[in-house]
Amino acid sequence: MSNGTSQDPPKGAGGTWRPMIARMLAGLRPASARPGGHGSGLLRIFRKRKTFPHGIYPVEHKEWTADKPIRRLPFAPVLVLPLAQHRGAPSQPLVQVGQEVVRGEPIARAAGFVSVPMHAPATGVIQAIDLAPTPEGPKTMAIFLKVYQADPQQVLFDTGHDIDSMTNEEVVAAVQEAGLVGLGGAAFPSHVKLMPPKDAVIDTVIVNGCECEPYLTCDHRVMLEQTDALVRGIRLIMRVTGAKRAIIGVEDNKLNAVDQIRAKLPANLPITAEAVESKYPQGAEKMLIKSLLGKEVPVGGLPAHVGVAVFNVGTLAQIGDLLPKGRGLIERVVTVSGPAVTNPGNFMVPIGTPVRFLLNHVGTKPTLGQVILGGAMMGMSVSSIDVPVTKGVSGIVALERDEDDPARRQVYPCIKCGECLKACPINLNPSMLGELAQAREYGLMAQGYNLDQCFECGSCAYVCPSNIPLTQYFRIAKSINRERKN
Amino acid sequence: MVKGIEIRTSPHLKRALNVQQIMRSVVYAMLPICAFAIWQFGLSAALLLATTTGAAVATEAWFSRLRGAGNTVADWSAVITGILLGLTLPPGFPLWMAAVAAFVGIGLGKALFGGLGYNVMNPALIGRAFVQAAFPVAITTWTPAFAPSRFVELIPTTLTAPFMRPESVTDWIAGLGVDSWTGATPLAMQKFQHVETPAWDTFAGLVSGSAGETSALLILVCGLWLAWRGCLDWRIPASVLAGAALTALPFWLVDPGLYPSPWFVLSSGGLMLAAWFMASDMVASPVTPWGAIIYGVFIGALTVIIRLFGGLVEGVMYAILLGNAAGPLISAWTQPRVYGAVKKARAKS
Numbered sequence: 001m002s003n004g005t006s007q008d009p010p011k012g013a014g015g016t017w018r019p020m021i022a023r024m025l026a027g028l029r030p031a032s033a034r035p036g037g038h039g040s041g042l043l044r045i046f047r048k049r050k051t052f053p054h055g056i057y058p059v060e061h062k063e064w065t066a067d068k069p070i071r072r073l074p075f076a077p078v079l080v081l082p083l084a085q086h087r088g089a090p091s092q093p094l095v096q097v098g099q100e101v102v103r104g105e106p107i108a109r110a111a112g113f114v115s116v117p118m119h120a121p122a123t124g125v126i127q128a129i130d131l132a133p134t135p136e137g138p139k140t141m142a143i144f145l146k147v148y149q150a151d152p153q154q155v156l157f158d159t160g161h162d163i164d165s166m167t168n169e170e171v172v173a174a175v176q177e178a179g180l181v182g183l184g185g186a187a188f189p190s191h192v193k194l195m196p197p198k199d200a201v202i203d204t205v206i207v208n209g210c211e212c213e214p215y216l217t218c219d220h221r222v223m224l225e226q227t228d229a230l231v232r233g234i235r236l237i238m239r240v241t242g243a244k245r246a247i248i249g250v251e252d253n254k255l256n257a258v259d260q261i262r263a264k265l266p267a268n269l270p271i272t273a274e275a276v277e278s279k280y281p282q283g284a285e286k287m288l289i290k291s292l293l294g295k296e297v298p299v300g301g302l303p304a305h306v307g308v309a310v311f312n313v314g315t316l317a318q319i320g321d322l323l324p325k326g327r328g329l330i331e332r333v334v335t336v337s338g339p340a341v342t343n344p345g346n347f348m349v350p351i352g353t354p355v356r357f358l359l360n361h362v363g364t365k366p367t368l369g370q371v372i373l374g375g376a377m378m379g380m381s382v383s384s385i386d387v388p389v390t391k392g393v394s395g396i397v398a399l400e401r402d403e404d405d406p407a408r409r410q411v412y413p414c415i416k417c418g419e420c421l422k423a424c425p426i427n428l429n430p431s432m433l434g435e436l437a438q439a440r441e442y443g444l445m446a447q448g449y450n451l452d453q454c455f456e457c458g459s460c461a462y463v464c465p466s467n468i469p470l471t472q473y474f475r476i477a478k479s480i481n482r483e484r485k486n
Numbered sequence: 487m488v489k490g491i492e493i494r495t496s497p498h499l500k501r502a503l504n505v506q507q508i509m510r511s512v513v514y515a516m517l518p519i520c521a522f523a524i525w526q527f528g529l530s531a532a533l534l535l536a537t538t539t540g541a542a543v544a545t546e547a548w549f550s551r552l553r554g555a556g557n558t559v560a561d562w563s564a565v566i567t568g569i570l571l572g573l574t575l576p577p578g579f580p581l582w583m584a585a586v587a588a589f590v591g592i593g594l595g596k597a598l599f600g601g602l603g604y605n606v607m608n609p610a611l612i613g614r615a616f617v618q619a620a621f622p623v624a625i626t627t628w629t630p631a632f633a634p635s636r637f638v639e640l641i642p643t644t645l646t647a648p649f650m651r652p653e654s655v656t657d658w659i660a661g662l663g664v665d666s667w668t669g670a671t672p673l674a675m676q677k678f679q680h681v682e683t684p685a686w687d688t689f690a691g692l693v694s695g696s697a698g699e700t701s702a703l704l705i706l707v708c709g710l711w712l713a714w715r716g717c718l719d720w721r722i723p724a725s726v727l728a729g730a731a732l733t734a735l736p737f738w739l740v741d742p743g744l745y746p747s748p749w750f751v752l753s754s755g756g757l758m759l760a761a762w763f764m765a766s767d768m769v770a771s772p773v774t775p776w777g778a779i780i781y782g783v784f785i786g787a788l789t790v791i792i793r794l795f796g797g798l799v800e801g802v803m804y805a806i807l808l809g810n811a812a813g814p815l816i817s818a819w820t821q822p823r824v825y826g827a828v829k830k831a832r833a834k835s
Binding site: 379 | 490491492493494495496497498499500501503504505506507508561600601602603604719768769770771773774775778817821822823824825826827828
């Protein structure tokens with residue numbers, strides 16, 4: 001329904017007086033009616049959706065890609081596969097330079113329990129095992145795979161599992177073998193989550209279909225297009241964790257996904273799909289648990305300590321798809337969108353595809369100023385678009401330059417408006433934390449004001465009218481505290 | 487095709503509401519009140535507002551030049567202080583004294599603390615408290631509202647020469663031909679003669695008083711607009727007004743002849759203006775949601791206590807200044823409970 005280009009407000013059209021009048025009129029409307037604003041929230045009392053306190057309502061522009069089916073693109077000439085694209089120990093290469101590999105063949109093995117193997121996303125030849133740029137900054141080791149473009153690219157490595165007869169231990173091993181990690185962005189090895197701590201009993205599996213990050217619609221499309229695999233994955237995970245029920249939490253901006261899932265749910269199983277309020281960061285594990293169950297994960301604890309395991313819909317859909325076939329994770333759904341993208345869309349992208357290749361396919365506008373891996377709220381800005389899509393990358397968001405808008409950059413002193421306190425989903429006092437950070441009282445921030453609970457969702461910095469980079473302050477404070485501890 | 491991309495830290499999105507826009511909204515919200523003040527008190531009120539605003543902006547500009555950290559006039563906060571100060575002064579207040587008040591408010595109340603964001607108390611009220619102490623007669627010299635000649639002549643005290651004592655306005659008022667002028671505001675009438683002005687007159691603003699405090703109705707409308715815009719924490723005015731009404735209620739129930747009704751308390755004097763535009767000053771009020779409520783109730787209750795039992799007719803100014811002083815303490819008491827906090831840890835703090 002949208003092509004992305006017609007959505008942007010025309011800038012500076014019609015001389016100087018017309019935008020001026022428009023700005024003046026815009027100034028009279030409430031904060032909630034303006035882009036990216038949210039008011040006092042008085043009207044939201046009447047809405048009945050389950051939700052958590054606080055949070056923010058950024059403009060999402062999901063309509064740019066929500067109706068676009070997942071498409072495949074040609075293979076990039078060379079795929080770059082970092083050995084450390086998940087949390088935990090980097091994988092160890094199983095291949096040598098010059099070796100030919102078949103699509104789906106294991107090319108690296110897990111280095112320990114908190115680690116996963118890697119599979120060749122395409123048939124081709126190993127060109128190099130060398131340093132490659134990463135979004136984080138320092139270069140890390142990666143396998144460079146030159147794709148045979150003429151190859152039919154069939155996956156020839158499927159051992160096939162009868163998942164119904166597998167023991168729980170076998171399923172956990174198979175999940176690790178498939179190289180599965182959290183596809184919502186955390187990239188934490190999934191099989192580790194299937195082995196909760198000894199002192200915890202899982203009674204509820206929460207399936208995270210919130211996708212609260214603006215612009216991203218990949219989970220939305222997965223729920224619509226891979227519903228059967230998703231349900232299969234949920235049933236398998238419930239069996240392994242021993243959970244008595246599963247709840248699929250979906251933001252109410254994706255009600256068609258809720259309907260679709262409900263239609264496919266087996267009637268005899270305690271699996272439900274529930275709509276929750278569309279509010280950022282609804283998709284944060286702690287927030288979704290609060291919204292759906294009213295429980296809070298204790299400080300320093302895991303979701304397992306309140307009997308919950310949370311999995312992203314994309315991860316479960318992959319488990320439901322890959323495990324019966326005995327295949328490894330070689331591709332994922334990625335939303336490529338943002339104001340600087342000409343033809344945004346959802347794509348099935350082989351792991352290792354360079355961002356440059358994807359941006360070339362969707363087209364970018366000359367105003368392109370920033371490329372983000374992940375979402376616009378928590379994702380990482382890259383300095384080079386030669387970095388590859390890894391297992392944890394759910395989206396590529398291209399933003400426009402905003403250098404012409406100094407009002408967005410100027411930092412004022414904190415005016416104690418309290419907006420950040422009302423935005424912080426875990427109820428910190430970012431205003432106070434920000435002042436302490438400026439005074440370099442990093443220790444006090446952690447001891448007196450719960451700095452370590454901050455998960456850097458960015459809500460405080462988003463609302464701050466003084467443009468104080470609060471989230472960045474907190475990141476710095478945490479890393480300095482970590483260094484001091486060592 | 488791609489060059490010159492930037493690296494930024496997340497979050498990469500930003501709400502389109504900055505300090506300047508908030509401050510400007512507060513100014514917009516005060517403009518109708520200014521217009522009403524000018525309509526009610528004429529040229530003198532216009533000159534008074536222009537003087538306080540001009541002096542506040544000039545002081546801000548001077549201090550920001552001394553500090554050498556860019557011109558901070560552009561954040562509009564000095565304009566707010568100037569207008570607010572003008573609204574709280576008697577319409578015939580000598581202009582040179584008004585300029586002194588603005589200078590002290592911005593200089594002593596704000597710039598010395600480090601400028602916007604660092605002031606402990608509301609700068610406009612610091613300025614007013616200073617002139618209240620320095621010029622006790624001038625600040626309690628009231629003139630009638632809706633004087634017939636208000637658009638053609640100034641109140642005689644307005645143009646008092648600097649460092650000179652303002653002349654008496656008694657003869658001038660007598661010459662105006664205003665009926666039943668007692669020289670007292672509704673608050674003073676109530677306090678000393680126990681005569682309560684009809685509620686509609688005080689609520690609509692058809693009475694005498696400081697330039698911009700008379701129409702509770704208009705202030706309410708402007709304040710609500712500001713709250714709806716998200717530029718004002720509704721908790722503060724709501725709790726100030728609730729605190730004042732609830733404190734006044736038992737006294738009125740005991741002796742309605744001696745004590746004012748809660749309705750009169752809310753609609754008279756500077757309480758409404760103070761609740762919406764002064765107590766709600768973001769910088770000087772507690773930052774936590776519960777802190778804002780405690781702070782508001784404290785100010786409301788204290789205002790009534792000063793009005794009923796203090797020597798002053800109006801107590802809202804000192805109530806807010808005391809509330810501002812207590813603000814950091816209230817903030818410290820009401821730190822939010824973090825998600826997932828274990829109960830034991832909370833009981834200790």
